Amino acid sequence: xxxxxxxxxxxxxxEKIDNDIKIEPRDWMPDAYRDTLIRQISQHxxxxxxxxxxxxxxxTRAPNLRRKxxxxxxxxxxxxxxxxxxxxxxxxxxxxxETIDDLHSGKAKYSSIFxxxxxxxxxxxxxxxxxxxxxxxxxxxxxRCSYGPYxxxxxxxxxxxxxxxxQGFEIMSTxxxxxxxxxxxxxxALNRFWWPALMMFGxxxxxxxxxxxSMRWKIKRQTNDELRQQFVDITVPQAEMIGLTVxxxxxxxxxxxGHYESGEINxxxxxxxxxxxxxxxxxxxxxxxxxxxxxxxxxxxxxxxxEKRANRSKEKRA
Amino acid sequence: MNxxxxxxxxxxxxxxxxxxxxxxxxxxxxPILEEDIAMTNMALDFIGQATTILEYAxxxxxxxxxxxxxxxxxxxxxxxxxxxxxxxxxxxxxxxVRQFLFDAFRKPLYEAxxxxxxxxxxxxxxxxxxxxxxxxxxxxxxxxxxxxxTEESHEKAQYAIDTLWRYTDELFFENxxxxxxxxxxxxxxxxxxxxxxxxxxxxxxxxxxxxxxxNGWKQQGGRTGLHSENLGYILAELQYMQRAYPGMxx
Numbered sequence: 001x002x003x004x005x006x007x008x009x010x011x012x013x014x015e016k017i018d019n020d021i022k023i024e025p026r027d028w029m030p031d032a033y034r035d036t037l038i039r040q041i042s043q044h045x046x047x048x049x050x051x052x053x054x055x056x057x058x059x060t061r062a063p064n065l066r067r068k069x070x071x072x073x074x075x076x077x078x079x080x081x082x083x084x085x086x087x088x089x090x091x092x093x094x095x096x097x098e099t100i101d102d103l104h105s106g107k108a109k110y111s112s113i114f115x116x117x118x119x120x121x122x123x124x125x126x127x128x129x130x131x132x133x134x135x136x137x138x139x140x141x142x143x144r145c146s147y148g149p150y151x152x153x154x155x156x157x158x159x160x161x162x163x164x165x166x167q168g169f170e171i172m173s174t175x176x177x178x179x180x181x182x183x184x185x186x187x188x189a190l191n192r193f194w195w196p197a198l199m200m201f202g203x204x205x206x207x208x209x210x211x212x213x214s215m216r217w218k219i220k221r222q223t224n225d226e227l228r229q230q231f232v233d234i235t236v237p238q239a240e241m242i243g244l245t246v247x248x249x250x251x252x253x254x255x256x257x258g259h260y261e262s263g264e265i266n267x268x269x270x271x272x273x274x275x276x277x278x279x280x281x282x283x284x285x286x287x288x289x290x291x292x293x294x295x296x297x298x299x300x301x302x303x304x305x306x307e308k309r310a311n312r313s314k315e316k317r318a
Numbered sequence: 319m320n321x322x323x324x325x326x327x328x329x330x331x332x333x334x335x336x337x338x339x340x341x342x343x344x345x346x347x348x349p350i351l352e353e354d355i356a357m358t359n360m361a362l363d364f365i366g367q368a369t370t371i372l373e374y375a376x377x378x379x380x381x382x383x384x385x386x387x388x389x390x391x392x393x394x395x396x397x398x399x400x401x402x403x404x405x406x407x408x409x410x411x412x413x414x415v416r417q418f419l420f421d422a423f424r425k426p427l428y429e430a431x432x433x434x435x436x437x438x439x440x441x442x443x444x445x446x447x448x449x450x451x452x453x454x455x456x457x458x459x460x461x462x463x464x465x466x467x468t469e470e471s472h473e474k475a476q477y478a479i480d481t482l483w484r485y486t487d488e489l490f491f492e493n494x495x496x497x498x499x500x501x502x503x504x505x506x507x508x509x510x511x512x513x514x515x516x517x518x519x520x521x522x523x524x525x526x527x528x529x530x531x532x533n534g535w536k537q538q539g540g541r542t543g544l545h546s547e548n549l550g551y552i553l554a555e556l557q558y559m560q561r562a563y564p565g566m567x568x
Contacts, residue, residue, distance in 0.1 A: 049351070056346035059361075060339060063559035063568035064386045065369045068342075069362060075345055076358040083351055121559055121568070171568075179566055287347065295349025297474070298410050301467025302350075308466060 017218050022148035025091040033217055037147050038092050042099045045085035046110035048078045050284050054118040055127060063121055070167055071124060077160045088149040104289045113196050115278030122175050122189035128168015130197040136161050137231045141221035176242040191247045199270045201228040232260045322498045324378045326505060331371035332399035335389055337420060338364030339552055340407055349410050363449040374438050390560040394550055395543040402485035404548045411464050415478035418457035423489045424450045426514040430506035458522045465526025480531050487536035
């Protein structure tokens, strides 16, 4: 009887999904659906928070007041995205602090792109243009994700990301049209961030263990390779427009398909960085762990003070 | 040009620029995500204020420099910020106490500057006051939480007060620049502003159960360009791009 009941619930659940009806926090959902979403949303939240570090690295050295203000605003947006996303994960029963501890212990992942260092001002352009550009490709379909709170968070996140992408491109284009030193700086940033940006879409479809189920649940709407192709098709002409060269000797436009064909991604590098061996994996997680540890006494003080206040107002009332 | 007005604008602009720089160092490392956002937001407010003020300073100077040239291309001895704002962040207690001591000064200052006979200054003050009220509320609340929180937080907050108190006198530094501008009702006397600052500080520190240090030696020099060793390192970062790639557009 009980089994039949679950089967029936699962049938109704899939029916909702097939009819594009959003799943809301109080609705019944299969455990695996819940777990997949918690994993994906908290990974996404962690990426926003860890992503503050490589860009935060250039705030104090931004080249002028306008760029400094824009960069501050951008990094602040990312912190805001992290906050929404942790809240969205909480609607599924994931505790924010536990989720964060999973990041610090290495159990939870975040976008590998943030394990690359930001070595010049041009990296602020490259990150906005390529990394936020790739993030948008991934996130626009998530606005139609079957889980309501995630889909709604993505609508707002995507608006801000697209603003960031344009700002990043504007930085790159200013540099590319600047002095020879500036153009070299921009080209070097593109050289370093191009391949990691392509890796942001994840393994090839054949290798991706979550894709099939996530597509059926409409958590994911397009495959990794489809999204990667869209990104290449949009980004290569942008690079050409500002006179920069995409660092892929095999890149060519196929006039029959209307798509660019790229060279092979270095999957060994991809898996090494995922496993924790990227240039900055340790630094990024250490920085976050340190922030939490150094902030412990502050959080304790806030809690202790709130308790004192509550007690005092109780005494007053008594 | 009005040399006194230019000098005064540098004081205002540099205070904002340098405290904004210090706050921005926290970005990504705050003790709580919400506080990371708040400090970045305040940094953004201060960089915005610095931009508007230094733009006006550049206009007053009328020597072909713009706000960026003033922010990024002066030498150490030409900065006019108080020593307080260049003090290192150390920990969250030092950062918040520094912020509080400064906000408690900035609020009455901007209130008074709203009535400046110089329309531009009055407008800047009016706009900045809104932010400043929020900053002061935020930093006061934290000083109270930390002071009247745990034993550890109380100790850290008291250490912060003890360390930073020596830099508070300089907030009220006045010289012939002030005298000249006061005679034209461009800027207020800092005497009533000091009284109000004292009131705010006394009330908040009392609620925070923190003690005001007595009779300590007071440091000054920032207003006349004689800074602590900290400023040089701030400028090394702040000016890095402009110095390494001179004359380029970004």
